[in-house]
């Protein structure tokens with residue numbers, strides 16, 4: 001039974017969307033055909049990445065953003081992940097409790113991604129989830145990732161607007177700078193502005209931005225102070241997101257952003273198709289078996305064996 005879910009999703013069936021997401025997470029092959037059906041209906045949602053070290057208040061902030069967007073009558077999709085708790089299926093219990101206040105709102109669709117579906121950074125599953133939410137006609141899709149290293153910064157490559165969240169103390173900012181994550185930020189949020197050190201952190205970030213010279217037609221990252229637990233600054237943050245969106249539209253950056261995204265998808269899809277092909281061949285073709293033997297006997301190297309496979313593939 002092909003495309004049994006996709007058509008329902010396009011008709012607005014939320015349970016079907018949840019089901020397809022689970023199939024994607026579990027790597028069910030039929031789910032790919034469903035995604036193909038959905039693909040023409042994607043590309044409309046505005047994608048916002050929210051990243052930063054654990055505990056800075058990303059989930060609380062996402063919740064506050066959702067509330068603000070809903071007041072503007074925008075529909076929202078939220079993708080949350082927390083690789084630090086692999087046994088709870090992704091998100092911390094706290095995330096679920098917090099998000100429950102939106103659970104009766106049909107305009108909000110929240111999904112936690114298990115870390116296996118995440119794979120440390122931006123995985124195929126993540127992009128598929130984004131596509132499903134997009135096909136559900138969400139105006140905005142918020143993707144929360146724990147940004148602790150390079151791999152996680154990947155979300156900034158597919159997000160239209162990338163928000164990096166920091167909080168006073170803990171010295172996270174230094175780490176983030178090292179990881180290059182600040183480079184990718186369109187908006188820098190200093191959450192927990194109620195805590196001591198928020199203004200210091202703001203000065204540090206201002207100084208850092210001041211060291212870079214921005215061209216007149218270049219986006220200069222905004223710094224927004226928030227207190228997510230009491231929704232303070234959420235309105236300003238949403239305003240900054242919309243400002244950045246307007247900037248991207250008028251500068252042509254949005255098209256570039258989206259081209260970059262489909263390019264990554266194409267590379268990913270090509271890689272996985274080649275992989276699938278090779279794994280199929282390896283199990284049935286003597287040629288591959290021979291190569292594996294040669295490798296095991298050290299008669300060739302993995303790199304030259306791969307080159308041989310590729311040239312064979314080319315034929």
Ligand SMILES: Nc1nc2c(ncn2[C@@H]2O[C@H](COP(=O)(O)OP(=O)(O)O)[C@@H](O)[C@H]2O)c(=O)[nH]1
Nearest residue numbers: 054055056057058059060191192226227228229
């Ligand atoms: N003092 C203070 N605490 C906050 C604020 N925002 C979030 N928190 C708390 O910080 C902790 C971590 O928040 P969470 O959203 O789970 O962080 P995440 O790991 O980045 O998603 C929770 O106990 C929140 O209640 C804030 O603005 N001020």
Ligand SMILES: [Mg+2]
Nearest residue numbers: 058059082095
């Ligand atoms: Mg969180």
